[in-house]
Amino acid sequence: MATVTEHQVTSEIYADEGIAVGAPRAGGYVTTKFYFKCPLAPGEGKQLEQLEQDSDGDLVVERRNREEVIRIEHSASTSLRMVGLQVWRGALLLADWAVHCGPSLLRGATVLELGAGTGLTSIVAAMHAKEVVSTDVDLGGILDLIKANAALNRDVVKAKFTVLGLDFFAEQWSPEVQGKLKEVSLVFAADVIYDVDLTEAFVRTLLKVMSVPPKKTLFFALEKRYVFTTDDFESVAPVYEHFVSYLEHCRPKSWTIEQIPLDFPQYFRYERVKQLVLWKIAS
Numbered sequence: 001m002a003t004v005t006e007h008q009v010t011s012e013i014y015a016d017e018g019i020a021v022g023a024p025r026a027g028g029y030v031t032t033k034f035y036f037k038c039p040l041a042p043g044e045g046k047q048l049e050q051l052e053q054d055s056d057g058d059l060v061v062e063r064r065n066r067e068e069v070i071r072i073e074h075s076a077s078t079s080l081r082m083v084g085l086q087v088w089r090g091a092l093l094l095a096d097w098a099v100h101c102g103p104s105l106l107r108g109a110t111v112l113e114l115g116a117g118t119g120l121t122s123i124v125a126a127m128h129a130k131e132v133v134s135t136d137v138d139l140g141g142i143l144d145l146i147k148a149n150a151a152l153n154r155d156v157v158k159a160k161f162t163v164l165g166l167d168f169f170a171e172q173w174s175p176e177v178q179g180k181l182k183e184v185s186l187v188f189a190a191d192v193i194y195d196v197d198l199t200e201a202f203v204r205t206l207l208k209v210m211s212v213p214p215k216k217t218l219f220f221a222l223e224k225r226y227v228f229t230t231d232d233f234e235s236v237a238p239v240y241e242h243f244v245s246y247l248e249h250c251r252p253k254s255w256t257i258e259q260i261p262l263d264f265p266q267y268f269r270y271e272r273v274k275q276l277v278l279w280k281i282a283s
Contacts, residue, residue, distance in 0.1 A: 010077040011086045018269030021076070029073045029145075031152075032087065034120065036268040037065035038099060038127075065267075071152050073145060074118045082140045083194065084117035090191035091117065092268045093276050094221040095124040097260070098188075099267045103128045105186070111159075112184040114166065114205065115192035119146035125188060126150070126159040133180045138165035168192075168201035181209060187218040194225070199243045203250055210255070210283040218281040219260075223273065240277075256282045 014021050014032070022031040075085040098106065098121065106128035113122045113134050122134035134150070136142045146163045164177050187209060193199040210216050224237040251257070260278040
């Protein structure tokens with residue numbers, strides 16, 4: 001679980017093996033290097049004439065990876081309200097999924113990320129997508145942080161990269177957001193719920209986003225947070241359970257919902273704990 005000191009919350013990911021957290025700088029931000037293995041495209045790393053053929057005359061594709069790094073500026077600790085200024089495991093799970101699917105999922109797509117936080121997953125999506133619209137609440141410098149991190153990783157950001165404010169609690173969104181929704185086909189979100197009010201606001205946001213044509217597919221990752229209750233003498237994940245029940249109550253029956261097995265390769269260095277889950281919702 002995250003550690004809490006004087007109302008400050010610190011992501012447990014900074015203690016995971018293989019994550020290189022830099023020293024704090026003026027302004028309270030640190031820069032962390034997130035290393036990951038990026039699958040080589042068929043033929044990459046060898047010239048076409050150097051590739052071997054099998055007995056049927058087909059090219060033998062090398063299943064090798066190259067190591068890449070994404071540098072992310074973030075806060076080392078925050079209040080609960082500003083946890084988006086940190087990196088959490090769900091973002092890395094979703095980033096793993098984006099790397100795993102690669103161009104087959106992202107090529108030609110306009111991707112919307114909700115509650116993008118530091119922008120890590122948006123940056124990974126921007127390796128293959130046509131455009132990434134990275135959104136979060138315009139609070140505490142989060143939008144400027146996403147822009148700074150996109151600029152810091154300009155070598156891996158290949159897509160058009162747009163940063164916009166989007167508040168789950170707002171009744172209306174800006175014309176820019178409403179216009180982009182008409183282009184979006186994929187929606188990403190990770191670690192965006194941590195209390196009942198925010199959970200319900202997130203579900204209402206999904207209902208609005210997914211109702212705008214064209215049809216959209218959401219990939220949502222999070223780490224279930226367990227607490228021990230003296231009433232039942234067992235550990236429960238109340239926020240996650242409320243999300244599941246509220247979503248089921250509100251969702252259109254035409255939506256298809258499935259939980260994706262976490263048996264795909266891990267590309268980023270972090271601990272893929274059993275509490276992590278990845279959902280797919282299609283409108």
